Amino acid sequence: MSSDKTTVAVIGLGIMGSPMAVNLVKAGYDVVGYNRSKAKTEALVAQGGRAAESVADAVSAADVVVTMLPDSPDVEAVVLGEEGIVANARPRSLWIDASTIRPDVSVRLAELAGRRAIRAVDAPVSGGEAGAIEASLSIMVGGSADDVEAARPVLDAVGSTVVHVGPAGAGQTVKAANQLIVAGTIELVAEALVFLDAHGVDAEAAVKVLAGGLAGNRILDRKAAGMIAREFAPGFRVDLHHKDLGIVTSAAREAGVAIPLGAVVAQLMGALRARGHGSLDHSALRLLVDELSGRN
Known part of the structure; x- marks a missing residue:
């Protein structure tokens, strides 16, 4: 792994997260993935990514963390648990939540992440599996202007339409x-x-x-x-x-x-x-x- 590469941890390698992670590899990022099903991480490794044994393992050395999870409780568990993002990610790292969750939960989690100096943007996507495979997703992004601009290169690698729509929770x-x-x-x-x-x-x-x-x-x-x-x-x-x-x-x-x-x-x-x-x-x-x- 070259030291000049940005490391992106992708948590959740399902129908959407897996092709998004592969496109990040193709874009030149050092991608480390975690999924409860190890078969999903093995598929990422076959495409040039790396596998993590836990969320903590994935995020501890990451510059950017991307979550793509099914529902609000799943995101809360990954963000707030002892092995989660808030407890283990580096200060000033950037968390991009591409999941689709409740806007109020998104706002609350962004505030909690901010207290640990973790920058947060909500960036749910539209375009389905085909859009994820083609890197043509439409991405609606909520967060501060500076944090959204920091996230833009990563989002541009997985989507073709990336629009800042407002503060935290606006994307959701x-x-x-x-x-x-x-x-x-x-x-x-x-x-x-x-x-x-x-x-x-x-x-x-x-x-x-x-x-x-x-x-x-x-x-x-x-x-x-x-x-x-x-x-x-x-x-x-x-x-x-x-x-x-x-x-x-x-x-x-x-x-x-x-x-x-x-x-x-x-x-x-x-x-x-x-x-x-x-x-x-x-x-x-x-x-x-x-x-x-x-x-x-």
């Missing part, structure tokens, strides 16, 4: 809005596809023309083919989108904001999960529309 708030839009759009695309099928229209031809007009959107571009084929290998799991919509509905309630369509989609996502489809891609909302229409 924008991500909540993103998840609201994505879930609503998936539901409407699912309904449109079932509607087309019911009328005997060629769905692939219909999607081609719809994608070229005002109805065009990324869901049609990236998800429609799988929805038509009823193939739902996860790029972003129902379980996680269900969690995200819980964040949205809670934050909207706290702010006194009405999200009637969002609330319905949150219930539909929850119903899909309750039917045992939590491990499928969120585009599996198509299955629920089929069922509700008596077409499954």
